[in-house]
Amino acid sequence: MTTTLVNRIQLVEERIKQACERSGRSREEVKTIAVTKYVSIDATKDAVEHGLLHLGENRWQDAQAKWEEISGNAQAEAAGQPVWHFVGSLQTNKVKDVIGKFTYMHSLDRLSLAEAINKRAVQLGIVVPCFIQVNVSGEDSKHGIEPEQLYSFVEQLQQYESVQPIGLMTMAPFESEPEQTRSVFRALRELRDELLQRSPGSGSIIHLSMGMSNDFEIAIEEGATWIRLGTILVGKEEV
Ligand SMILES: *Cc1c(COP(=O)(O)O)cnc(C)c1O
Numbered sequence: 001m002t003t004t005l006v007n008r009i010q011l012v013e014e015r016i017k018q019a020c021e022r023s024g025r026s027r028e029e030v031k032t033i034a035v036t037k038y039v040s041i042d043a044t045k046d047a048v049e050h051g052l053l054h055l056g057e058n059r060w061q062d063a064q065a066k067w068e069e070i071s072g073n074a075q076a077e078a079a080g081q082p083v084w085h086f087v088g089s090l091q092t093n094k095v096k097d098v099i100g101k102f103t104y105m106h107s108l109d110r111l112s113l114a115e116a117i118n119k120r121a122v123q124l125g126i127v128v129p130c131f132i133q134v135n136v137s138g139e140d141s142k143h144g145i146e147p148e149q150l151y152s153f154v155e156q157l158q159q160y161e162s163v164q165p166i167g168l169m170t171m172a173p174f175e176s177e178p179e180q181t182r183s184v185f186r187a188l189r190e191l192r193d194e195l196l197q198r199s200p201g202s203g204s205i206i207h208l209s210m211g212m213s214n215d216f217e218i219a220i221e222e223g224a225t226w227i228r229l230g231t232i233l234v235g236k237e238e239v
Helices: 004-023 041-049 060-070 094-100 109-123 147-156 178-198 216-221
Strands: 029-037 054-057 085-086 104-108 128-133 163-169 207-209 226-229
Touching: 004 041, 004 216, 029 163, 041 060, 041 178, 054 163, 054 226, 060 085, 060 094, 094 109, 104 109, 104 163, 109 147, 109 163, 109 178, 128 147, 147 178, 163 178, 178 207, 178 216, 216 226
Parallel strands: 029 054, 029 226, 054 085, 085 104, 104 128, 128 163, 163 207
Antiparallel strands: none
16 A cells, blocks of 8 residues: 555656646646545545645545544644645535635635635634636536636625635546646636736735646646646545
């Protein structure tokens, strides 16, 4: 198990490096989230012991036991401890469970959620770095706000002082030919660039959370600053 994980980490690292080189980017610009939703508590602890300190989960129900074992909080990153990223769509009634435990929110997709996060963050005295999820591909099944709504969404977010938008996130449709996801990633990057140019007050929205096991190299070539890797990095097992 351990050997396999070490091999996977090395393989992924090599591929990240090459994608950075191909696109003239520095390796430091790209950070990896190990998405542990398909693996056990032990495998998650193993990942942490091997230096994968950014952990991603998409459902609180599944994440809870792992979080209780490993723990985390808003200050974890500064302290060099495991940092949790919530990457799935979050129901408003789960905000109280997740905020304060998970440092980053990758799926901010509606104002009512921003309001709930803000309320909880104020109670806890923290600021929550959030990615705005954008439905670039236009698939009905995908969460996220429509690209056309982005400007007004960002503007309205300013009323929630403990919600700090730091970037955009998207999910590309699964393609057997990963190259076909390129236009989705490129569109997210262009949205970010336009936002930074046109909209004052959006200066903190610099990150791009995009790219999964099947397409992370393309996402890196198109500007990803956070890639979210499950299967290829920590594996997939019946839990
Ligand atoms: C599951 C998941 C991932 C990782 O998926 P893999 O294809 O296994 O790398 C990334 N992002 C989100 C939002 C996910 O739900």
